[in-house]
Amino acid sequence: MVVFGTRPEAIKMLPVIAELRKRPTLAVIACSTGQHREMLQQVTEAFAQPCDMDLGIMVSGQGLTALTSRVLLAMSEVLERDLPDLVLVHGDTTTAMAAAVASFYAGIPVGHVEAGLRSFDLQRPWPEEFNRVTVDSIATLMFAPTETAAANLRREYNQSGRILVTGNTGIDALLTIAARLESDKKLEAVTAGQFRFLDPSRRLVLVTGHRRESFGAGFEGICEGLAEIAERDDVEIVYPVHLNPNVRAVVHRKLAGRPNLHLIEPVGYVEMVWLMTRATVLVTDSGGLQEEGPALGKPVLVMRDVTERPEALASGVVKLIGTDPRKISSSVSQLIDDPVAYASMARRVFPYGDGHAAQRIVDAVEDWMCCDAGADPKPLRGATSK
Template sequence: MKIAVVLGTRPEIIKMAPIIDEIIKRGIDLTLIHTGQHYDKEMSDNFFKDLEIPAPDYNIHVGSGSHGKQTGLMMEGIEEVLVDEKPDIVLVQGDTNAVLAGALVASKLHIAVGHVEAGLRSFDMTMPEEINRRACDVTSTMYFIPTEESAINLLAEGFSRKNLIITGNTVVDACFRHLEIARKRGFEDESLAELDIDNMKNILTLTMHRAENVDDKERVTSIIEALKELDQMNIIFPIHPRTKKTLESFGLFDELNNLNHVHIIKPIGYLDFLQLTSKSSLILTDSGGLQEEAITINVPALTLRYNTERPETVTAGGNILVGSDKKAILENAEKILNDKEFADRMRNAENPYGQGDSAQKTVDAIQDYYDNGLLDIKAPEDIMTSFERKMALINENITVNEFEEKNNALIHMVFDGEKMRFPADDLNIKEMCVTYDKFQ
């Protein structure tokens, strides 16, 4: 078996590192393809070295550019590699342009696509990430899904439960793996050393980069007004160059930078950032991945967004959506700082993304598909079976698998009277409502 992995951005590299480890550990043939959209040393050569994973076999060097130009160049480069390497499956992770390019090219070449972190939905089609993740899911063969809630998103869109594998999220594996590496080497960034982070109290780590926040003067002003009043906290803000430029254009950068409790620093490396967040009392962010990391390292998160494709973190109690609302930011931040019971509930929220064995479950599933010939993409040889779509309330004591075998059916959705359930093989569906395809 040969597995190809397409990587584009830092979050993809971070989350795929445990899967790469697992592939190498099992002696499976691996081809690493880096699209090169992050083209400086921090984002490429040194980053792979820092995370102790092999350098890519191929770097396409697409650089920056518009969505269309970048995706097109990636597709061209990835296609050349896949034609030469002929992998059995191509793994892509998340929702970037590299994910879209890799999935489209592989599927057109009739190579199986495995989507790691499949099924996430923000239901906001103004987000390019939402378009990428939906398009990728349409082309995929295997879906490696972080939570039952994400699996239900795919079931609702008509995907077969047979291809949905709930693995947890590799962010948990990655946090454990990379925090160990980070602590061994200590802080390397000079600005963090100068701030003496190890002895600093009440740290609030801030990240803010999304266009809906930083490009909207009213929203970003509201956030900054809240930051002004959070003077009980030491706010560490590794600022994205684009965010800095926008704040300067609005006349807000100096206003923020002059606050004694706000420490604006240049962007820092991932391992230093992971250490910083692990020492924080609170994370204030508009990032998607950081919502997952926060609940994994037991740090309360307030998310500067009005929706999230990580709703499980909110349901679990480790994350609160505050948008750009000054009042909501202040009230929740102050409760986390001053109300120990409230803060402990957030810190001790059960992690919905698993216990750190997602990489093992992912590669186990791929091996099983390969061994059973399920990665082969072929034109159908059987005449299509007709079927009816049905709904029924189940009165007998029967599992999903038993119902499907007895009725020559495929169950799509299960409702237990309170919530939707994932139709696992061994789920007993007595007194539950199901929708299913009945084959003739």
């Protein structure tokens, strides 16, 4: 059973689901908790990989405690009914954490895709750092995207889980859609037609922002920085605004109606990849864009003070800028105005893999599933040792 609930999870798990469904040895159930129901359908349609069930756990205005409880209860019922041999979860969401805990309570092994990422600060990002540490503490199979993530896992509590360095499945998804846009001229034209409002003579700054730790003063600062950038007549900002009301309220209050700044509804993944390929700079607090930007050769400015993705920082194509409005504005302006600074960050690098992570993960699942019960397991294909 593959469990996901948010749009980023779906983007990164659908390549795994597609690969699992190719294997005649494996029966697959794709289970959505519906944490981001409005945005999930766009992604499942893009990859032509439908869900087998939707738990529909979202209730308007519910907090993390209620969300966690609802996922736990719903997953407990599903696990008792379907009795999967393995539950795969992804990353650091409440869905991933609660589904893993429900599986642990039910005595069902857990596989963690994108295991081992660490900021080493439980408050940043919050609650994501807690979520991923919790999942890794109980996982049987840990699919680390990088050797750094695997090294983190080897130092931690769970010494019985098996680690495999796979690359990141988000790169699988990105390269698949980017290649489709390049080869399918009709798809490219239809996608481009949705953004006729863009002025090709201006530099495109693509923004995403939704982190809980920035709610309040952080988002006030982010908006002030974006407003300052929008005053330039050579720049155009596109900001697909997250559906969380804590984000939408401040963003629309401070930025609506400003020239050169387009606040749009969340877009599908195909549309997002199209925007990324045309952007001059990516400004984000998202983990996904920290991975995707380098693969596309796009500079990424991260509106956070810490990151669990040090490989991107080390490559020199990603930079932490926090939520101070002056820092946001000056960092973007430097890349726009200084060709040398821009060239130093606008390089295609692949710290998160080659686009074949899903195949490695499914090979490992197949190896693990095909072992005789109770026997000493054979090594996973490509697995690293503790």
